[in-house]
Amino acid sequence: MTAIEKFYIENKVVVITGGAGLLGCKHAEAVIEGKGIPVLLDISQAAVNIADRRLKEKYGSACKIETYVVDITKREEIEKIAGELVERYGHIDVLINNAANNPKVEGDAANMKAIQFENFPLQMWMEDIAVGLTGAFACAQVLGNIMAKQGKGVILNISSDLGIIAPDQRIYQKDGLAEEQQTVKPVTYSVIKHGLIGLTKYLATYYAQKGVRANVLCPAGVYNGQNEEFLQKLTNLIPMGRMADVEEYKSTILYLISEASSYMTGSTVIVDGGRTCW
Ligand SMILES: NC(=O)c1ccc[n+]([C@@H]2O[C@H](COP(=O)([O-])OP(=O)(O)OC[C@H]3O[C@@H](n4cnc5c(N)ncnc54)[C@H](O)[C@@H]3O)[C@@H](O)[C@H]2O)c1
Numbered sequence: 001m002t003a004i005e006k007f008y009i010e011n012k013v014v015v016i017t018g019g020a021g022l023l024g025c026k027h028a029e030a031v032i033e034g035k036g037i038p039v040l041l042d043i044s045q046a047a048v049n050i051a052d053r054r055l056k057e058k059y060g061s062a063c064k065i066e067t068y069v070v071d072i073t074k075r076e077e078i079e080k081i082a083g084e085l086v087e088r089y090g091h092i093d094v095l096i097n098n099a100a101n102n103p104k105v106e107g108d109a110a111n112m113k114a115i116q117f118e119n120f121p122l123q124m125w126m127e128d129i130a131v132g133l134t135g136a137f138a139c140a141q142v143l144g145n146i147m148a149k150q151g152k153g154v155i156l157n158i159s160s161d162l163g164i165i166a167p168d169q170r171i172y173q174k175d176g177l178a179e180e181q182q183t184v185k186p187v188t189y190s191v192i193k194h195g196l197i198g199l200t201k202y203l204a205t206y207y208a209q210k211g212v213r214a215n216v217l218c219p220a221g222v223y224n225g226q227n228e229e230f231l232q233k234l235t236n237l238i239p240m241g242r243m244a245d246v247e248e249y250k251s252t253i254l255y256l257i258s259e260a261s262s263y264m265t266g267s268t269v270i271v272d273g274g275r276t277c278w
Contacts, residue, residue: 001163006259009036011091014257015081016040017072017139018099020047022224022246025054027096030250032059038064039085041078042099061209067080067192072099072135091150092232092266094257097136098158100192101128105172105183106226106234125188133199134193140203140214148210154257155207157200163193163218163270171233193218197268203268213265215256220272222246239274 014031018024019040028038032055044047048067066085070077085092103115115124140155147153174182195199195214202232203214221234222244235241252271255261270276 001257003260004187006262007034007254009093009254009258011089011160012093012257013085013091014038014094014096015085015092015143016096016098017135018042019096020044020051020067020119021098021102022222023219023249024098025051025248026246026250026251027098028055028065029058030253031067031094031257032063033250034254036093037064037066039068039081041068041070041081042067043071049189070274071132072139075138075142080137082146085229092143092146092153092157094154095139095147095254096156096158096257097139098237099143100133100158101137101188103186103189105222107232116180116182116184117187117204117231120187122135124186127246128186128188128192132188133195136199137198140199144212145209146201147212148207153209153212154200154205154209155200155212156253156256157196157214157216157217159196159200159268160189160193160221161199161218161270161275162190163216163251164268165274168237171230171237177244180185195224196202201266210266213261215261215264215267217252217256218268218270218276219249220244221277222248237275238272239277242273243269244273 016024016027016038017042019028020042028040038049048182052065052067068081070081072078105131136157144155169184172183172185200214200216
């Protein structure tokens with residue numbers, strides 16, 4: 001097999017949690033372009049419908065895409081889908097743990113002072129952890145077990161540059177607001193994204209002898225309509241001086257879920273324009 005051929009994931013079944021979101025759809029594009037079959041799991045029916053339509057418009061209505069409306073905080077729902085996929089395809093090859101509660105705190109987003117650390121509601125803590133960490137744990141447990149029995153599989157967790165460094169809260173501040181009214185990046189974001197790196201190392205070593213690899217990708221922010229003031233503050237913190245284009249993680253995703261990265265496990269792959277170097 002040539003180096004380029006190793007990137008192809010022909011007929012591989014790739015489960016993507018939060019698959020109908022902004023980046024989840026791009027992970028799905030990477031899978032389709034690698035000739036694999038993306039399985040989008042998402043809690044939002046509306047988002048799933050849009051993602052399915054857009055992917056078929058882009059790659060043709062014959063392209064294989066599976067979509068499920070599912071809440072990954074409910075283990076029985078994950079088990080049901082896993083059972084259906086095994087029955088249909090006989091194998092599940094990749095899990096991308098991508099789903100998250102993503103409170104929008106950048107730029108023009110509504111002020112969310114309740115998420116300041118001293119006011120952070122326990123309920124919100126539990127809900128965020130339930131999706132970002134416990135959901136990833138449950139999916140890794142259900143699908144990882146299937147992969148271990150197959151003797152082959154890949155788990156890719158999606159962390160963030162904020163899995164490596166703390167958020168610089170100054171970039172979310174707005175002029176003219178008192179300190180207690182300022183928006184902050186929530187504590188759960190840091191905890192979940194750092195936690196996913198720990199989960200990855202655990203899974204990588206636990207499954208190393210069973211043919212299941214686990215790695216974690218730490219992407220930085222992508223352009224998504226943020227206002228000029230926010231962009232200026234953020235890009236000042238990034239050596240390359242810009243956010244990522246939403247397309248820019250696809251090739252790294254394909255590398256990490258394919259045979260191209262066959263000797264890689266337990267690795268933290270940072271793709272952030274250099275932000276975490278500063
Ligand atoms: N967008 C960025 O700039 C950026 C940067 C770094 C890291 N990330 C990470 O990448 C991942 C994807 O980010 P995004 O920007 O596409 O976010 P997004 O909000 O667009 O997508 C997240 C998806 O997860 C789904 N989801 C939420 N709870 C769920 C549940 N219980 N069960 C199933 N699905 C559920 C949502 O419906 C949504 O479609 C996240 O983990 C995020 O933290 C994003």
